[in-house]
Amino acid sequence: MDIVKPSILPGFMELLPADQLLFNRMLDTIRLNYEKFGFLPIDTPIIEKSEILLAKGGGETEKQIYRFNKGDTDLSMRFDLTVPLARYVALHASDLTFPFRRYQLGKVFRGERNQKGRFREFYQCDIDIIGNGQLSILNDAEIPSVIYSTFKDLGFESFTIRINNRKVLNGFFSALALPNKADVLRIIDKLDKIGPEAVINELRELGIEESAILRLMTFIQLKGSNEEVLTKLKAMGLDDPEFNLGLEELSKVIHHVGLLNVPEENYQIDLTIARGLDYYTGTIYETILNDYPSIGSVCSGGRYDNLAGYYTKQQLPGVGISIGLTRLFYQLKEANFFEIENPAPSEVLIVPLGDTVDYALNVAQKLRTQGVSLQIYYEDGKIAKKLGYADKLSIPWVVLLGENEVAENMVTLKNLQTGEQKSLGLDEAVRLIQTT
């Protein structure tokens, strides 16, 4: 029989156990933080009716979505968690309590061309706050504090939550009477990546006047502390109503983020971030790790006026963000971010020698009730192999149980890091394990 070559599809990440352990820890950290802020968990199907996911139609999503038929049903795999959320809220609105704070950790799928750090199946970790009819701008200020708390817990020291407001951008573009706002948005979003010269060139290609380009460039390159930037924006004295509304929102958000104890160095107004997704209408966020700038944004989101317009007549404004955990993990791994290379599956490996299994099982039960995590090596073989097992899995302690131990009702506890070993009573062994 021919062997089928074991392989997985490109763009689908799978990990070895040691890495999976690290990945899951990150997932747990994120979940814990989301719950700390009162977000409720939901889970939605990975596959939805195509009409639901493609309600918006057109654009990138339609090209990238995995779509297929089963019988007569037209199915699609979710490409983010926001569209399913919209459907969920519209469907269950009468059973939900608003403002609805939900979190969701799950895999999403995008049939994209392959590239570094880009996956076809990846985890998104979303939080969103959905209002019924209206939603206070203070929610927009709370989101960065969730990001801050989460990223701190994930072990990041230096990161910047960039904050901007679509209304400020749009209002400014209106004031300049720019015809193709969407294109301009797209171009200035690239400032960081391609630099001011290239941005200016692209703007020229769009046919924008030199004077407008000049004002645009000064605008998006406004520098200073958050307060300084706000002051400069106000000093521009534009009378565009959208601009002024956006500016007011931005001021409130910045002010309250500070009151939520997010350090000044961790959030910053950045007028260049635009976010491609066209459903954002106000505040937008993008988080970058300062030590790993090449990773790009690892957590982004924003405010949208009406989440579920395709599925209900109710006006449901919301604000939320998503952490792209698969990309984040992959890139951190590449950058050797993780200090623990081999997290141990358990504290102890029990190794019965000879015919001592009964005694070993007894010891195992007692250790487990004392809260010691352990596993038992049942296979026959040389001791070298058994110790090698513990060694490869980085299990720090081995409990050796042979005829002598059974006879004396003791255990031999070996510390694999130091090589020391002692004959001890069970209670002493537990104490040693738990205090070392």
Next chain:
RNA sequence: GUGGGUGUGGCGAAGUGGUUAACGCACCGGGUUGUGGCUCCGGCAUUCGUGGGUUCAAGCCCCAUCACCCACCCCA
């Protein structure tokens, strides 16, 4: 969708026309059956993505094909 690159054992990788295809990692066995991580010894590709061609001779040259990767676009 557009442009570029690469394809050698489980993985990384040398090899740029000439006898048995380096090396490293991983894996397996052993250095006398109650002691690992270190070290030492031994084993592990009839074969170089696939198909065809050039040649006395091809992993190395040519053509085709497939696969994967990188970049643009867009995004997490």
